[in-house]
Amino acid sequence: MNSWGDERIQLGHGGGGRMTGRLIRDLILPYLDRGHLRILPDAALLTDLQGHLAYTTDSFVVSPIFFPGGDIGSLAVHGTCNDLACGGARPRFLSLGLILEEGLPLNDLQTIIQSIAAAAEKAEVEVVTGDTKVVPKGSADKIFINTSGIGVVEALPAPSMERIEPGDHILLSGPVGNHGLAVMLSRAEFSFDFNLVSDSASIWPVVQRLVALGPALKFLRDPTRGGLAATLTEMASASGLGVRVHESAIPLDTSVVAASEILGIDPLQAANEGKVVAVIDGEKSQEALNLLRDCDLALGATIIGEFIPDRPKMVVMRTRIGGERIVPEPSGELLPRIC
């Protein structure tokens, strides 16, 4: 399917001259151009944005660059779409910054660009501006991608940490840990298969349904680096409230449980890129679950806990056997280059 044979990225592909032009024209634009990219302006002109905008950026350094369920390209699109969605915004436009290592096979780059195009089309976003740099062999690891994004805020009032109150419920859109463990497993050399794939996806369709809750939708976060544990501890710390979660309520696929035991990784600390944590007025949380009933991306959505006035800034987990333990903030050292 790919058409570049043995060709590899050379330093000249990043020099801004003829080779750069050919790379962009022949390998990138055929997949990504929807009108804005064709003339390669210094900046894209956006004429139809109305209302409040959300703006975000994310760099992706995941290793390996191809993993079950996705690759660095689809992950970059989803990651930025999801940051916008967590701002209550419909993702609209993306920028794409590529840092390529000399020697990267052009066929690999083509696969990644195709994957970006497919993910962007599915997420209904358009890549409107981009940049390509090349560094010498050994100065990067194959490919790093930065995507920034602009979305139009549809959740009003805008979701904000400051709106969280005691009694609010914490909704999780589905099982966690799949992305992080799929990537970790694809790094290791295992002799058996857990059948684990990344959950990478754009979660705007989930958020879009929750927007119907109006002011009862208080806050949104996608539990990426540091996983659900980092999201919970961050919400407790920033809101100044306590968070109580119920271990038995947190959905985990059996393959995630099995892989996490073998790898010695807490699945609550493993990154996700297709799930969302929503904070919802406690009286409206059942309505929220009803709104998600027909949403493929929210299979397994459930209420996992609530904000409480005591235990300020702490996350307390009710364990399966009826005890309590404190969920600590992940230190961040366990899972490098997971996104």
Added chain:
Amino acid sequence: MNSWGDERIQLGHGGGGRMTGRLIRDLILPYLDRGHLRILPDAALLTDLQGHLAYTTDSFVVSPIFFPGGDIGSLAVHGTCNDLACGGARPRFLSLGLILEEGLPLNDLQTIIQSIAAAAEKAEVEVVTGDTKVVPKGSADKIFINTSGIGVVEALPAPSMERIEPGDHILLSGPVGNHGLAVMLSRAEFSFDFNLVSDSASIWPVVQRLVALGPALKFLRDPTRGGLAATLTEMASASGLGVRVHESAIPLDTSVVAASEILGIDPLQAANEGKVVAVIDGEKSQEALNLLRDCDLALGATIIGEFIPDRPKMVVMRTRIGGERIVPEPSGELLPRIC
């Protein structure tokens, strides 16, 4: 002045947990936060943007990361501001994506962040959203920076390659080659000093004055990678017209001429980040120069050539001795990692 002693970036600084939080809170926010960054939302909320927007992205991989006249941080701010300015837009908001190599001294990072803050303040832009990733030692080269930016278009009609016509003049805002040669010189080990500093700066003040020309301002481009030669050949190729430039009219500092002869680099192919090429209705080019008379960033602004109906897609240079030569598109292999 810097406060981090011997501390260096560790993998845990990129994990999204406690160490990431501390790095961002203690080393980044004190310099960059102007309100949007403090609560570290997934996406920044922009509520006061009206009109047509320009949107761009650029990754910076310059080596060395510190050079006379700037560093990778100030360069990243200027580069993105200048792409917006070339879209006829006043730069307003930036995103900042950092990819850090394990082992980077925190004092170096602090210097770069301070430099970003100073450049952003001078350019009157605000960093509103960011991301920090860490890769293992040997998987990157110290630090790579991606900045994307949003600006509000003030040049109406928007500058566009398609508006260029035969008879239009080509204005250059000042001497070229300084940035590229300053960076190349700082890589080499020379026993004497050319006193060459990068021209890195935000060129919006130049563009802002040219906006007063109205429709007579046809097109803008900042001659970065591939230098003035790449900008000229690109304009010829994309407009389908010929470009005639006058060698004697192209301003070059004597230090640039001297350094380019020693390094064997054509100064017209060396990158700039503080100059702009403007295409202006031939009858208004003197008015354009008058508008720039009081502008510090446009000292040495001059008309270097014009678009011609014959010689389609070619750049013809009238040499000092009265001959003609064709300016080829730079291949891009000569000057890696210049921005």
